Amino acid sequence: MRILLVEDEFLIRLTLAEALTDAGYDVLEAESGDQALGVLEQDPSIRVLLTDIQLPGQLNGLALASKARATRPALPVIYMTGRPDTMADTTQGNLDAFIAKPYLPSQVAATVRRLTEE
Template sequence: MHGHQSVLLVVEDDFLVRLTLVDALGDMGFEVLEAEDARAALSLLCDHPEIDLMLTDINLPGGSDGFALARAARVIRAGLPVIYASGRYNRAEPHQQVSGSRFIAKPFTPTLAVAVIADLLGGDAARGPFRPEQIGTDRRV
């Protein structure tokens, strides 16, 4: 798979948080798709089988939270790696999470996000232009 750029789906309803995260991950060599709610995220998952991982906020508008979104996403893509993020919780209850998922508390740095992404993708986070030395920004999302 040499030369393949990892494709991430970022689901975040706060425009500025989403913009910051999408820009930071894009600067680190990822291809990033974005959605502001669960409906848009599921549509992207159906239309883009190349998505390698989903990072979702837990609190989403429209009556669906990140936990429900992840369960629905796993119906579409059984092995999709999932990262939950929240500024309201400092951890996620394991029984709410899909298997193999991770949680990160907001605010977090892109460095932390990339470390968790790399762990979930087997250490091959951005199969392409990303290099670990690119990590170093102190921006928090």
């Protein structure tokens, strides 16, 4: 299964991408919301969007998810944030999950499995 990981902090992105790859996922990476939107538009095989909320560029993680859902309404989104209090009223039921930083990579992999029921 292909996951798009959007994280501007290189070491966090690298560590999480390696952990998800080790868990059996095909991981694409982006460092900004703008870059991620381009990847999403070009690759219909992406099954999960895993995004930090605070991102450089025009699109933060919430705006990225909103734009992605305009064309792919059933896309599961996992938001990673250091400020979970900012997440009120942004859920899409069972398609969204929020992971507070700091987190364990195994926690992220378990959340991917839960959202995709694999």
